Amino acid sequence: MTEMTDQWVRFSRIGDADLVHLSGEIDLANAGEIGRAIVSRIRESGKVLIDLTTVSFLDSAGVRLLDALVGDLFAAGKRTRLVVGERGAARMILQLCAFRQDVLATDLDRAAAELSS
Template sequence: MTAGAELPVQVVPVPGGCVVRLEGDVDVAVASALESDIRRRVGAPDGVVLDLTAVSFLDSAGIRLVDSLVGHYERQGVTVRVVAPPGGSARFALEISVFRPDLLADDVPPALAALSP
């Protein structure tokens, strides 16, 4: 990643938490910077939805990023869901890495519903 390059992430506040939208390639070139940026921008919400719908490539560093963020927020008692549409590259990468299926959602609305008590 070049200096000053914009990270491929948006943080959108929603009732009950926030949606973190990642896009493009989430790989070794951006994963570490993304994790720091996301943790800084998200803070301590009630719930987090990691939206990987627009992710075109997720390598092992990207999978580790998702796993690390999930662990970080779960240790704080925060409900987390990961949106990865069936047939997408992110879903494929998460499934072959045996990512927790209980955290996966096909779309944002059901993931947001899981944030509600």
């Protein structure tokens, strides 16, 4: 991962799931790089949480990135949740786009517990 990607993506673990923290603006200028960084890190994971609570802007390229990631992860049998919080840019945009509600969560700890059950 490059220093440039580090400003938008951080990786950690929560329980037995990989946790991807996204922050700042996710748009056409960085969505491809962010997607490559995520895919390279979560290949072996069975459960993935993507925390979008500190994303301040999400354009159509960011929505396409999330849609492709969720689709690919589900196709590979990996349980996934997008944590969008109670309010915020990512939550608003994903709701406006009629994004899959079954993968959206408002609370990180609750989403992690759901994946572990």
